Amino acid sequence: QQPVQSPQAVILREGEDAVINCSSSKALYSVHWYRQKHGEAPVFLMILLKGGEQKGHEKISASFNEKKQQSSLYLTASQLSYSGTYFCGTERGTYKYIFGTGTRLKVLA
């Protein structure tokens, strides 16, 4: 079963913050985050391997709560370039990946 992402879509103004959540009904052993701009391939943002881990990538960071089987992606002071669809993914068995259905984010000037 695919991880569930929320919200499904969000519209922001430049400079606003956003949070994208990813939750799973099954245990999460790692969480991967990708961003896909319209008409392009997904691009890796970060991976969280341990519960309680937090990581940052410019103004984009993420946390991983292993007990709650969820991860959150934080976008701070959004820029136009942040627009796209964000996917969380996890492993179901060794190297078998499953992704969420995505969150469409649009940043307006």
Place this chain on the structure above:
Amino acid sequence: EAQVTQNPRYLITVTGKKLTVTCSQNMNHEYMSWYRQDPGLGLRQIYYSMNVEVTDKGDVPEGYKVSRKEKRNFPLILESPSPNQTSLYFCASSWLAGESNEQYFGPGTRLTVT
């Protein structure tokens, strides 16, 4: 330049006509994978390979075949395409070991089966 290439980028075909979508990477990655992307369903894994001659099914393998005879290539074969295989297909590769199993995606192949 490190990259994953796919060919063709666009393909329109008819039901039942066998086709192959090629995927090649120049990063010496052990791991390669195929995904399909459909509206509202996100990315779903079709097949993956951990090394030459080692392949396994993902979540949606029905109707597809793969082979890994060389480390750099991982073609996706549709023996008898059907309209429900109309989709956007991505190939990806990554290292097997290490802290970051970052997957590098190819540019995608848009397939239409009529």
